Structure formats: structure tokens, C-alpha cells
Amino acid sequence: MSAAQDRMRNAFGQLLGRTTQHSDACPDCDADLRMVEQYEGVFVMTVLHDATCPAYGGAS
Numbered sequence: 001m002s003a004a005q006d007r008m009r010n011a012f013g014q015l016l017g018r019t020t021q022h023s024d025a026c027p028d029c030d031a032d033l034r035m036v037e038q039y040e041g042v043f044v045m046t047v048l049h050d051a052t053c054p055a056y057g058g059a060s
């Protein structure tokens, strides 16, 4: 792993696996944010919508 990847892991590692209350995540509900490491060194911020949110499963 490169030094840059190491720094990124340290920066995002604090958020990994935690759910963060974030009222701006979705305009339609009180969504939470969760940081996950999808692949090694690849971090993705996922929006967790409320079950009542129109964006939650609305497209399927």
C-alpha cells in the first residue's frame, strides 16, 4: 500500500462502519450517512434513507 493510500485510510478510518446523522444527506427524509470501504483503499459514502422516503426503493 502506498503512502497516499495509507493517509486516506487513516482519514476515512475514523468514519468507517459508523452511521453519521446528516440532515442534508437527503432533501426528502432524515437520512443518515455511512462510510464503507468497498475495496481496499476505495471508500464510499452511502446514504441510508428512512423507510418512508420516496427515494427509498421508489425507483424499483
Ligand SMILES: [Zn+2]
Pocket (backbone or CB within 6 Å): 026, 027, 028, 029, 030, 031, 049, 050, 053, 054, 055, 056
Ligand atoms: Zn431520503
